[in-house]
Amino acid sequence: MSSETTQQESQTSPPKQSGWQMFYCPISQNHDAEEIARIRKECKKESFWYRALPLSLGSMLVTQGLVSKGIFSASPRFGALPKMAIAGVLGFAVGKVSYIGECQKKFQKIGIVPPGPQKKRRCRHTCKECEAKSGSNEKEGSVPSAP
Secondary structure, eight states: OHHHHHHHHHTOOOOOOTTOGGGOOTTGGGSOHHHHHHHHHHHHHHHIIIIIHHHHHHHHHHHHHHHHHTSSOOBTTTBTHHHHHHHHHHHHHHHHHHTHHHHHHHHHHTTOOOOOTTSOSSOOOOOHHHHHHHHHHHHHHHSOOOO
């Protein structure tokens, strides 16, 4: 009886997360959550200070210059403010998006390959129990049944 319980405990299936089964990967669970959180926080901070803020302020400054030179016309009601706001938001968004590659490199250094268009989100790593199940299913499916 005790040998059965130890075998069942050693062959437990991976923890199932409702709604996220297709994202579960036993290999990716080896990464430290604190390290991942640190890298995310670092990426947010660096993308803001090094890309988003400078591009936002730069685009607003250029827009103000173009309005004052007369290349862009100012709104009679609001002046240059709407054009500067749009330029600031677009500069901020472009700055944030342009930093994605740097953050992906940081995650790749610790061994996490981020999903992208060339990668599928499903994990290719399987546990031994799952490999045994899929192996037995393939064997059963490949042998034609006799009538």
